[in-house]
Amino acid sequence: xxxxxxxxxxxxxxxxxxxxxxxxxxxxxxxxxxxxxxxxxxxxxxxxxxxxxxxxxxxxxxxxxxxxxxxxxxxxxxxxxxxxxxxxxxxxxxxxxxxxxxxxxxxxxxxxxxxxxxxxxxxxxxxxxxxxxxxxxxxxxxxxxxxxxxxxxxxxxxxxxxxxxxxxxxxxxxxxxxxxxxxxxxxxxxxxxxxxxxxxxxxxxxxxxxxxxxxxxxxxxxxxxxxxxxxxxxxxxxxx
Amino acid sequence: xxxxxxxxxxxxxxxxxxxxxxxxxxxxxxxxxxxxxxxxxxxxxxxxxxxxxxxxxxxxxxxxxxxxxxxxxxxxxxxxxxxxxxxxxxxxxxxxxxxxxxxxxxx
Numbered sequence: 064x065x066x067x068x069x070x071x072x073x074x075x076x077x078x079x080x081x082x083x084x085x086x087x088x089x090x091x092x093x094x095x096x097x098x099x100x101x102x103x104x105x106x107x108x109x110x111x112x113x114x115x116x117x118x119x120x121x122x123x124x125x126x127x128x129x130x131x132x133x134x135x136x137x138x139x140x141x142x143x144x145x146x147x148x149x150x151x152x153x154x155x156x157x158x159x160x161x162x163x164x165x166x167x168x169x170x171x172x173x174x175x176x177x178x179x180x181x182x183x184x185x186x187x188x189x190x191x192x193x194x195x196x197x198x199x200x201x202x203x204x205x206x207x208x209x210x211x212x213x214x215x216x217x218x219x220x221x222x223x224x225x226x227x228x229x230x231x232x233x234x235x236x237x238x239x240x241x242x243x244x245x246x247x248x249x250x251x252x253x254x255x256x257x258x259x260x261x262x263x264x265x266x267x268x269x270x271x272x273x274x275x276x277x278x279x280x281x282x283x284x285x286x287x288x289x290x291x292x293x294x295x296x297x298x299x300x301x302x303x
Numbered sequence: 304x305x306x307x308x309x310x311x312x313x314x315x316x317x318x319x320x321x322x323x324x325x326x327x328x329x330x331x332x333x334x335x336x337x338x339x340x341x342x343x344x345x346x347x348x349x350x351x352x353x354x355x356x357x358x359x360x361x362x363x364x365x366x367x368x369x370x371x372x373x374x375x376x377x378x379x380x381x382x383x384x385x386x387x388x389x390x391x392x393x394x395x396x397x398x399x400x401x402x403x404x405x406x407x408x409x410x
Contacts, residue, residue, distance in 0.1 A: 086391065086392060086393070087392065089391065089392065090393040090395075090396060091392075091393075093393060093396045093397050094392075094396050114310070115313045118313045118314060120317075123355070138308060138311065138312040138315070141312060141316065142315040142316055142319055143319075145315075145319050145320060149319065149320045149323055150323050151323075151347060151348070151351045152320070152323045153327055154344050154347040156323070156324050156331075159327075160331035161331075168329070172325060172329075175321065175324040175328050175329075176321065178324040178328075180348070183348075184348075230401075230404050231401060231402070231403035231404030231405075231407070234375070234399050234402075234404075235399070235400055237356070237359045237360055237375060237382075237403075238395055238396045238398070239395075239396055240352055240355045240359060241383050242386040242391075242392050242396065243392070244349070244352040244356050244383075245387045246386075246390070247348050248349065253346075256346050256350055257349050257350070258353070260353045260354045260357075261357030263354075264355075264358050265358065265361055268358055268367060269362075276358070277351070281347065281350040284346075284349075285343060285347045285349075286343070286346075289346050292342065292346075
C-alpha cells in the first residue's frame, strides 16, 4: 500500500512535468523541423545537424548559424554572433538562480544545459507559483531538449524532399520570436519597453555594421523600461 | 567546410552558449540578489525578443536597410494576433509559416 502511494505520488510528479513541457514540445516540433530543412539546404548532413542540436541547443542561434554558413561566414564570426545572441540566457539563469539556492554543483551544471527561452518561461512561472521541485524543472528542460534534437533530425531527413523556400519555412524563426514576445507583454510598461528596445535595435543596426546591435539595444531598452518603472512607482509615492 | 572545422565551430558555439547559462547558476544560487537587479532582469526578455523581432521583420538585404512594408512585416500582424489569442507556440509558428507562404504566392 505504501509503495502504491509512493508510485502514485511519483507518477503525478512526472505527469506535472510532462504537462508543463507539452506546449513547448508542440512549438519545438515545427520549429526544429524548419531548422532541419534549412540546415539540409545549407549542406549539413544528419550527423552535423544532430551534433549541432546536442552541443549548442539554442534555436535562434542555430538558425542564425545556418544562415551565416550559407553565406560562407567565418567560423569565428558565427561563434561571436552565437555568444551575443545567447548572452540573454545569462539573465534568465540569474532569475532562475533565486529558486535554486544551495543546489549541488553537479545538479546546476546539468540544469544549465537546458535553460532556453521556453523552459525558462515555464519553470519561472512554476517556481513562482510554488511547490515546483528542482527535478520537475530539470525534467521540463530535458523533455524539451530531446524533442528539439529529434525534430531537427526529422527536418534534416525530410529536407531532401522539400524545395528551398517552400511552405513558409523561412518564416518559422520570425513567428517564434513574435509568439515569445507576445508572452512577455504583461502590461503597459512591458509594451513600452518593447517599443523602445525594438526601435533602438533598428536605429543602431542601420548606423553600425555587425550583429552587436541586438545586445546593445536590449540592454538599453531594459534599462529604460526599468527607469520608467521606478519613475511610475515614485509618482505613486511608493518610494517617496 | 571541412568536418574538423565544422566540429570546432559547433564546439565553440556550444561553449559560448553553455557558459552564460551556467555562470549565474553557479555564482548566484548561493546568495540573494538585490531587489533592483531582479526588477531590471525582469525587463530583459521583453527587450531582447523585441529587438530580435524588429530587426527580423523591418530590415532586409545586405547591406541592410529599413523596409517597413514588406511581406515579413505585414504577415507579422496576423501572426502576432494569433499568438496573443492562442498563446500557443506551435500554433503560432505553423500559422505564421502558412500565412507567409500564402502571401509570397499571392504577391
